[in-house]
Amino acid sequence: MRCSLLPLLVALKLLLLPDQTNTQEVHLEDYKYGHPENNEFCSWRCLHFTLQWPAGFCLSLDTPPLCQIPQTVNDWTIHGLWPLWAEGRCDCWPMFQSDVEELEAQLEEHWPSFLKTKSSFQFWRAEWQKHGACAACVEGMNSPLRYFQISLKLRQKFDIQKLLEDAGITPSCDRPYKVREVHQVLAPHLGDKHEIQCVQMEDKEAWFQVKVLLSRNLTIGCDHPGDAAGAPEPGSGPTWRPSHGHPCPPDVPFYYLPIDHQQPLQPCSCCSPINN
Numbered sequence: 303m304r305c306s307l308l309p310l311l312v313a314l315k316l317l318l319l320p321d322q323t324n325t326q327e328v329h330l331e332d333y334k335y336g337h338p339e340n341n342e343f344c345s346w347r348c349l350h351f352t353l354q355w356p357a358g359f360c361l362s363l364d365t366p367p368l369c370q371i372p373q374t375v376n377d378w379t380i381h382g383l384w385p386l387w388a389e390g391r392c393d394c395w396p397m398f399q400s401d402v403e404e405l406e407a408q409l410e411e412h413w414p415s416f417l418k419t420k421s422s423f424q425f426w427r428a429e430w431q432k433h434g435a436c437a438a439c440v441e442g443m444n445s446p447l448r449y450f451q452i453s454l455k456l457r458q459k460f461d462i463q464k465l466l467e468d469a470g471i472t473p474s475c476d477r478p479y480k481v482r483e484v485h486q487v488l489a490p491h492l493g494d495k496h497e498i499q500c501v502q503m504e505d506k507e508a509w510f511q512v513k514v515l516l517s518r519n520l521t522i523g524c525d526h527p528g529d530a531a532g533a534p535e536p537g538s539g540p541t542w543r544p545s546h547g548h549p550c551p552p553d554v555p556f557y558y559l560p561i562d563h564q565q566p567l568q569p570c571s572c573c574s575p576i577n578n
């Protein structure tokens with residue numbers, strides 16, 4: 303509604319108050335995106351930076367057969383950078399391919415779409431419109447280019463695969479891991495409040511996502527964990543919503559599955575517990 307009504311209201315205001323230059327200016331100023339003092343949706347204090355593990359992510363989809371993992375992707379990728387604003391969408395701010403032209407190669411590598419039906423650009427645009435437009439309340443993220451630049455920097459900062467590898471935690475079909483051992487490795491780098499998310503496959507748990515809690519200024523952790531409770535779920539359409547995602551249960555060992563580009567849904571085809 304905001305998308306369609308706001309320009310109309312601005313136009314009406316301009317028509318009705320032709321002499322009041324100040325009012326016009328103020329109103330046009332309000333209409334500019336991301337004015338923290340005027341937009342209620344700018345009151346958020348925390349964000350989630352969410353990274354996904356491609357092998358697990360495919361299993362989390364409502365429609366797993368739509369999943370594909372590009373040959374070039376062998377690492378954790380970005381799902382999104384989400385201000386914890388639970389009240390609905392923020393401003394309506396369109397995004398065009400030219401906005402992120404200079405980042406395209408990096409985004410393709412670190413923020414690809416895994417859906418056959420969705421191009422990477424469509425994924426980025428959906429993330430921007432749903433979450434980026436809220437993040438734009440912060441000066442460093444107040445354009446699509448800046449929002450994606452910051453996200454890529456965060457991805458660089460949180461090199462999960464390397465942290466795990468250095469601790470001997472590598473993708474495996476046979477060896478499940480415990481939440482506690484993974485937390486121990488990641489907490490010094492991602493903060494105590496990071497969340498490890500799993501998806502259930504039959505009687506087993508597969509790791510598919512990590513959510514890093516950040517403050518508005520992008521430092522690790524956030525003092526208002528209550529805000530996180532009302533966090534919007536990821537996604538911009540039903541196919542993006544992980545169907546069975548949940549915090550990995552502390553008492554059940556989970557699998558950090560290898561990526562199989564040929565058969566993304568059966569990364570352990572010899573003895574796969576997954577049947578599709």
Ligand SMILES: *[C@@H]1O[C@H](CO)[C@@H](O)[C@H](O)[C@H]1NC(C)=O
Binds near residue numbers: 517518519520521
């Ligand atoms: C970032 O924000 C947090 C929480 O508001 C604050 O404690 C911290 O000092 C800030 N850090 C910087 C570098 O501004």
